[in-house]
Amino acid sequence: xxxxxxxxxxxxxxxxxxxxxxxxxxxxxxxxxxxxxxxxxxxxxxxxxxxxxxxxxxxxxxxxxxxxxxxxxxxxxxxxxxxxxxxxxxxxxxxxxxxxxxxxxxxxxxxxxxxxxxxxxxxxxxxxxxxxxxxxxxxxxxxxxxxxxxxxx
Numbered sequence: 001x002x003x004x005x006x007x008x009x010x011x012x013x014x015x016x017x018x019x020x021x022x023x024x025x026x027x028x029x030x031x032x033x034x035x036x037x038x039x040x041x042x043x044x045x046x047x048x049x050x051x052x053x054x055x056x057x058x059x060x061x062x063x064x065x066x067x068x069x070x071x072x073x074x075x076x077x078x079x080x081x082x083x084x085x086x087x088x089x090x091x092x093x094x095x096x097x098x099x100x101x102x103x104x105x106x107x108x109x110x111x112x113x114x115x116x117x118x119x120x121x122x123x124x125x126x127x128x129x130x131x132x133x134x135x136x137x138x139x140x141x142x143x144x145x146x147x148x149x150x151x152x153x
């Protein structure tokens with residue numbers, strides 16, 4: 001169990017990591033994930049997503065999102081090293097989130113690793129243990145969802 005001390009109280013973090021293979025090359029995988037607007041095609045929990053500002057997706061790109069349970073979050077792309085590594089940090093009234101993706105070439109496709117840390121806030125804070133228990137099950141769905149979305153992109 002991961003915990004952190006915050007303002008004198010321990011907060012449980014929901015964390016998870018999943019690694020899987022896809023048929024597409026690292027550049028395709030990276031570009032698809034780096035643009036969070038693509039989540040709408042494969043993640044049913046996202047209600048809306050908008051890129052803030054003009055220009056290409058890259059280091060410092062900001063997205064305003066609204067997720068079914070987590071509500072509104074501002075997500076910023078950091079540590080962007082195309083095509084192998086990216087980091088998203090998200091913050092909203094109900095959730096703090098840190099997402100890392102690593103991609104490496106593998107047999108003509110890619111090996112993808114998603115690592116996710118989530119910290120419920122505000123009204124969702126009491127649901128921390130449930131989120132922690134359910135995250136592995138949710139992450140296990142991502143490879144097939146992601147493969148299907150990439151195949152149709």
